Amino acid sequence: xxxxxxxxxxxxxxxxxxxxxxxxxxxxxxxxxxxxxxxxxxxxxxxxxxxxxxxxxxxxxxxxxxxxxxxxxxxxxxxxxxxxxxxxxxxxxxxxxxxxxxxxxxxxxxxxxxxxxxxxxxxxxxxxxxxxxxxxxxxxxxxxxxxxxxxxxxxxxxxxxxxxxxxxxxxxxxxxxxxxxxxxxxxxxxxxxxxxxxxxxxxxxxxxxxxxxxxxxxxxxxxxxxxxxxxxxxxxxxxxxxxxxxxxxxxxxxxxxxxxxxxxxxxxxxxxxxxxxxxxxx
Amino acid sequence: xxxxxxxxxxxxxxxxxxxxxxxxxxxxxxxxxxxxxxxxxxxxxxxxxxxxxxxxxxxxxxxxxxxxxxxxxxxxxxxxxxxxxxxxxxxxxxxxxxxxxxxxxxxxxxxxxxxxxxxxxxxxxxxxxxxxxxxxxxxxxxxxxxxxxxxxxxxxxxxxxxxxxxxxxxxxxxxxxxxxxxxxxxxxxxxxxxxxxxxxxxxxxxxxxxxxxxxxxxxxxxxxxxxxxxxxxxxxxxxxxxxxxxxxxxxxxxxxxxxxxxxxxxxxxxxxxxxxxxxxxxxxxxxxxxxxxxxxxxxxxxxxxxxxxxxxxxxxxxxxxxxxxxxxxxxxxxxxxxxxxxxxxx
Numbered sequence: 001x002x003x004x005x006x007x008x009x010x011x012x013x014x015x016x017x018x019x020x021x022x023x024x025x026x027x028x029x030x031x032x033x034x035x036x037x038x039x040x041x042x043x044x045x046x047x048x049x050x051x052x053x054x055x056x057x058x059x060x061x062x063x064x065x066x067x068x069x070x071x072x073x074x075x076x077x078x079x080x081x082x083x084x085x086x087x088x089x090x091x092x093x094x095x096x097x098x099x100x101x102x103x104x105x106x107x108x109x110x111x112x113x114x115x116x117x118x119x120x121x122x123x124x125x126x127x128x129x130x131x132x133x134x135x136x137x138x139x140x141x142x143x144x145x146x147x148x149x150x151x152x153x154x155x156x157x158x159x160x161x162x163x164x165x166x167x168x169x170x171x172x173x174x175x176x177x178x179x180x181x182x183x184x185x186x187x188x189x190x191x192x193x194x195x196x197x198x199x200x201x202x203x204x205x206x207x208x209x210x211x212x213x214x215x216x217x218x219x220x221x222x223x224x225x226x227x228x229x230x231x232x233x234x235x236x237x238x239x240x241x242x243x244x245x246x247x248x249x250x251x252x253x254x255x256x257x258x259x260x261x262x263x264x265x266x267x268x269x270x271x272x273x274x275x276x277x278x279x280x281x282x
Numbered sequence: 283x284x285x286x287x288x289x290x291x292x293x294x295x296x297x298x299x300x301x302x303x304x305x306x307x308x309x310x311x312x313x314x315x316x317x318x319x320x321x322x323x324x325x326x327x328x329x330x331x332x333x334x335x336x337x338x339x340x341x342x343x344x345x346x347x348x349x350x351x352x353x354x355x356x357x358x359x360x361x362x363x364x365x366x367x368x369x370x371x372x373x374x375x376x377x378x379x380x381x382x383x384x385x386x387x388x389x390x391x392x393x394x395x396x397x398x399x400x401x402x403x404x405x406x407x408x409x410x411x412x413x414x415x416x417x418x419x420x421x422x423x424x425x426x427x428x429x430x431x432x433x434x435x436x437x438x439x440x441x442x443x444x445x446x447x448x449x450x451x452x453x454x455x456x457x458x459x460x461x462x463x464x465x466x467x468x469x470x471x472x473x474x475x476x477x478x479x480x481x482x483x484x485x486x487x488x489x490x491x492x493x494x495x496x497x498x499x500x501x502x503x504x505x506x507x508x509x510x511x512x513x514x515x516x517x518x519x520x521x522x523x524x525x526x527x528x529x530x531x532x533x534x535x536x537x538x539x540x541x542x543x544x545x546x547x548x549x550x551x552x553x554x555x556x557x558x559x560x561x562x563x564x565x566x567x568x569x570x571x572x573x574x575x576x577x578x579x580x581x582x583x584x585x586x587x588x589x590x591x592x593x594x595x596x597x598x599x600x601x602x603x604x605x606x607x608x609x610x611x612x613x614x615x616x617x618x619x620x621x622x623x624x625x626x627x628x
Contacts, residue, residue: 005397006353006530006543007353007355007541010358055536056356056536056537056539058532081558098355243556244556244562247546248528251394252526253529253530254526254527254528254546254553256554257580259500259579259580260496265393277497279501280500281562281563282562
C-alpha cells in the first residue's frame with residue numbers, strides 16, 4: 001500500500017468471533033483484502049496497526065492481533081466502546097470494510113532474537129501481543145528466541161480472549177503460560193490477582209537477557225512497569241504499546257502526539273526508557 | 283532575476299492578461315454585515331484588491347481549505363479539487379513563511395506526501411508582497427523573519443504609493459512580464475533598505491531557545507496561569523496560518539459517502555479524547571501548553587523552523603485577549619529564573 005494514500009483498500013470480513021459476552025464486548029474479525037495484489041503485497045510487523053474504515057461512518061485504529069506468518073488473512077480484535085467499534089460489531093460475515101496501513105513502528109523483533117521473552121497482557125491489551133506471540137511461537141521462528149512466558153490477565157473467566165490459542169501456546173517448546181483473573185471465582189483453578197502481583201511468584205523473571213512486552217489498561221501498565229523495575233529489569237528491556245486517538249496514521253493530523261513524538265509513526269511501541277524521556281501526557 | 287516597475291494602470295492590464303490563464307486570489311475588503319474584514323478571495327476585478335491591510339484571515343484558507351474532499355473510500359477514488367492554475371496575490375512574509383511550514387508538513391516529508399494538498403499546491407503560485415508597516419499585534423521580525431522580503435515566493439511585489447515593483451525570481455514567469463518596463467535594481471534596493479529601517483525597532487524583545495526544551499517546559503508550572511482565561515473556542519487555531527491539525531469526516535451513506543479532511547483544533551476538548559473516555563489532554567492548560575509547545579518546541583524538533591510566524595492574528599481574534607507574546611515572555615522569564623535554558627536540541 002502506498003504510504004501516501006488516505007483512502008483504504010477494500011477487505012471482506014471472513015469470520016467474526018465473539019470473544020467475550022457479558023461485561024466486555026470483544027469480537028475478533030478475520031478479514032482479507034479483495035484485491036489479490038494488495039493481499040500479496042501487504043506486509044506488517046507485530047505491534048503495527050491499521051486504520052479500519054466502516055464505510056460512510058468513520059475510521060479507527062486497531063492493532064493486528066494475528067501474526068504476519070498467517071498469509072491468507074488478517075485479524076484484529078475490537079472492544080465495543082464508540083461509534084466505529086459499535087458499527088464494526090454490527091457487521092456480518094461477508095460485509096466489506098476498508099483498511100489503510102500498516103502504520104507505526106511495531107515490536108522490535110530482530111533485537112529480541114536470542115532473548116528470553118515475557119508477555120504480560122491485560123484484557124484487550126493481549127490483542128497486539130498475540131500478533132507477536134503467534135509470530136515467535138511459529139515453528140519457523142521459535143528457535144530464534146529463548147524461553148517464552150505469558151501472563152494473561154483478565155477481569156473474570158468470562159472475559160478471556162483467544163481461547164482457541166491456549167492449547168498450542170501451552171504445548172509450544174519451552175513455553176510457560178499463566179492466566180489470572182482479578183477476583184476468585186468458582187470453577188477457576190488458575191491464578192487470581194492483578195498481574196503485577198504475580199510476576200515474582202509465577203514467572204521466571206530473573207533469567208538472564210529477558211525482555212518484557214506488556215500491554216493493557218494504562219493503570220496496569222503503570223503497575224507492571226514499576227514492579228518490573230523493582231525486580232531489576234532494565235527500562236530498555238520493558239516494552240509497551242500505547243493507544244491514542246488518531247485520524248491520519250502518519251503523524252500529520254496532530255492528535256496523537258506525546259511531546260514531539262507521534263504515537264502513530266514514532267510508536268505505538270516504546271520502551272520504558274523512551275517513555276521516561278518523553279513528556280508525561282498519555 | 284527580472285525587475286519590473288509598473289503603475290496601477292499597467293498592473294491592471296497585467297491582471298486582466300493573467301486572468302486568462304489563472305484563477306487569481308487576493309486580499310479583498312468584504313463587508314460581512316458591516317463588520318468589515320479583509321480576506322483572500324478569488325477575484326475578477328483588480329480594483330478590489332486591498333494592498334494596505336494585513337488580511338484578517340490567511341491564504342491558508344485557499345491552500346488548505348477548512349473542508350476539502352479527499353475521496354470516496356468505497357470506490358477507492360481520490361478527489362482533487364483544483365484544476366486551474368492559481369495565483370495568490372499579495373502574500374506577506376508571515377503568510378509565506380506559514381505556507382512554507384505547511385509545505386514542509388504535507389509535501390516535503392519523505393514518509394508521507396498528502397496527495398490532495400500537493401495537487402492543489404502544485405497549481406498555486408505565490409505572489410509575495412513586501413509589508414509596508416507593522417500591524418498592531420504582529421511580531422514576525424522578533425521571530426527572525428523578514429517582513430520586507432521573502433525568497434520563498436517566485437514573484438514578489440514592492441508597492442510604493444501607486445507604483446509596483448515586481449521581482450520575477452522564477453525564470454518560468456519571465457515571458458509573462460518581459461514587455462513591461464524594467465525597474466532599476468539600485469532604486470529598488472534603496473526602497474527595500476528604507477523599509478527595513480522602519481522595522482528596526484522590534485515589536486517586542488524575546489530571548490528564548492528554539493526549540494524550547496521539551497520536557498523542562500512541559501513540566502513548568504506556568505501553564506495554568508497562562509491559560510486561565512482560555513475558553514477553548516479554537517479561534518486562534520482557525521485564524522493561525524500554520525495550524526494544520528485536521529480530522530476526517532464522512533458525508534453521505536455507505537458506498538456513496540465522501541471522505542472530507544476538515545480543520546480540527548488542539549484547543550477542543552474532544553480532539554484527543556479516546557472512545558474509552560480517557561483523555562491525555564483533559565484540561566485547558568494541557569491543551570494550551572500543547573499549542574504553544576507545538577509551535578516553539580515540537581515543530582522545531584521535527585522540522586526546520588518555527589511553528590509560529592508572528593502574524594499576530596491569534597492575538598487580534600482571541601475573545602478573551604490571550605496574547606501569545608505574553609506566553610512567550612512568561613516562558614522567557616521562567617527559563618531565566620531557572621538559570622538559562624538549553625534548547626531542546628542540545
